[in-house]
Amino acid sequence: LHQHEVFGKGKEDFVAGFYFLLDGNPWSGFSGFVTFVIVFRLSAAYSTYWAAYTTTNGFLGDWSGAAASAVAFCRGTGASDAEVEAFLQKVIRLFSMLSACALQELSPRKSHQVWGLLTLNSGGIDKTSLATLDGSGQRVDLCYHWIQQLIVDSQRSGLLSAPPPMVSGMLGELSS
Numbered sequence: 001l002h003q004h005e006v007f008g009k010g011k012e013d014f015v016a017g018f019y020f021l022l023d024g025n026p027w028s029g030f031s032g033f034v035t036f037v038i039v040f041r042l043s044a045a046y047s048t049y050w051a052a053y054t055t056t057n058g059f060l061g062d063w064s065g066a067a068a069s070a071v072a073f074c075r076g077t078g079a080s081d082a083e084v085e086a087f088l089q090k091v092i093r094l095f096s097m098l099s100a101c102a103l104q105e106l107s108p109r110k111s112h113q114v115w116g117l118l119t120l121n122s123g124g125i126d127k128t129s130l131a132t133l134d135g136s137g138q139r140v141d142l143c144y145h146w147i148q149q150l151i152v153d154s155q156r157s158g159l160l161s162a163p164p165p166m167v168s169g170m171l172g173e174l175s176s
Helices: 003-007 024-072 081-105 127-135 139-157 164-175
Strands: none
Touching (some): 024 081, 024 164, 127 139, 139 164
């Protein structure tokens, strides 16, 4: 079909208000506007994605450094091998749960039962603590406080061989 067969041959053959369909200027303006909006929105979404990615990698890296410090500070203590092993197992599990809880906060999944995120043997944590974690609305903060308490208790009992300023630096790295 040719345009004249559909719309007629002149302005008088058009239904009132539809003559602009043959003019290219409104269409080019509209397509330019739509293109601008799409590019602007994609650019904003892209920059938001990279900001979130950078922040997530930052706190996961800080927590990994704090976990490595906790493991390193166990060397050379006067504690028994069983006490050191129990501390290492618990602190690594708690750091793993902290990371999983933080990533879970970013996802639509909110139940501990359907995390879908791997943790290092969270079954090694007692059932009461897991139930408390599951019922908490502030899982990241709860895991953070558990780690803090474990490190402070271990420092006080002599399980960690580092001097208090170094342990304080590790706790600062954990909180950043």
